[in-house]
């Protein structure tokens with residue numbers, strides 16, 4: 690019999706938003722695959738070290754090194770490279786080296802992605818769409834990386850143009866709200882109010898919210914009710930809003 694709870698499908702992977710900021714990531718190899726990995730982890734503000742002989746670097750990786758976006762160790766991998774490292778990504782054209790690194794990572798319990806050996810990966814990369822603070826990742830769980838890319842681009846094409854900006858504005862408002870209603874016991878009401886703002890305002894309205902609008906809106910803060918943005922702006926002393934009601 691079908692129960693009231695979600696069915697378990699199994700066989701998937703756990704998609705998470707890993708907070709790797711300021712953690713140390715070791716990239717072994719400096720070719721095309723490494724270049725893609727480096728973009729992903731720099732976008733998450735990690736501290737990146739690339740171990741790869743200089744003559745094997747592709748142009749993009751060489752550029753990252755030259756710009757000091759990553760540190761570079763100009764030689765092949767050595768086990769001591771794993772000291773103090775939080776995550777390892779290998780992208781080398783040498784299966785024996787990959788396997789050696791994977792074994793060492795297992796011993797040291799360091800999470801690793803071994804680009805050429807899916808069964809040895811603790812996690813896979815996915816195809817990621819990024820728009821400001823919004824990220825959308827598509828995974829086919831190893832079945833079809835190119836298809837992941839195609840699905841991701843299709844999803845991105847269907848998104849509202851200003852969705853990233855709306856997310857950024859909502860982030861600002863949530864931060865300010867926590868200052869206005871900081872107490873833990875206010876949590877459920879605060880969350881309901883925030884959900885209501887997101888549902889009630891259009892994306893255009895969310896994007897257009899200035900800091901003055903936010904301060905004024907929060908001045909109205911009463912759990913359970915959300916005034917329209919028009920009402921909020923009418924209260925602003927600097928006449929920030931000159932819509933139809935001001936005539």
Ligand SMILES: C[C@@]1(CC(=O)O)c2cc3[nH]c(cc4nc(cc5[nH]c(cc(n2)[C@H]1CCC(=O)O)[C@@](C)(CC(=O)O)[C@@H]5CCC(=O)O)C(CC(=O)O)=C4CCC(=O)O)c(CCC(=O)O)c3CC(=O)O
Pocket residue numbers: 725726729802803804805806807810812813814815816817827828829830831832833834835836837838839841
């Ligand atoms: C398992 C996984 C482990 C991992 O690397 O994390 C893995 C493994 C392998 N990929 C291979 C090939 C290709 N990979 C791409 C592209 C991407 N690969 C990515 C992820 C993943 N690749 C993980 C599973 C993700 C999932 O299933 O959803 C993406 C999504 C993310 C990223 O790499 O950052 C990125 C798109 C980025 C974007 O769109 O933005 C292309 C297309 C291209 O290059 O244009 C091709 C050629 C076409 C094809 O094969 O589809 C091969 C060699 C196969 C062989 O030798 O035949 C292996 C090894 C194997 O399968 O044995």
Ligand SMILES: NC(=O)C1=CN([C@@H]2O[C@H](COP(=O)(O)OP(=O)(O)OC[C@H]3O[C@@H](n4cnc5c(N)ncnc54)[C@H](O)[C@@H]3O)[C@@H](O)[C@H]2O)C=CC1
Pocket residue numbers: 717718719720721722723740741742744745746747764765766780781782783786804805834
């Ligand atoms: N997961 C994925 O999305 C994909 C994985 N691959 C696999 O990833 C691997 C790397 O691919 P590419 O970047 O295109 O190769 P590449 O040949 O462009 O680069 C390999 C790099 O590894 C370096 N290297 C080799 N041995 C090393 C060692 N012992 N220590 C440090 N650096 C070392 C080389 O100097 C070079 O910079 C290949 O095995 C390929 O089959 C390929 C395409 C996609």
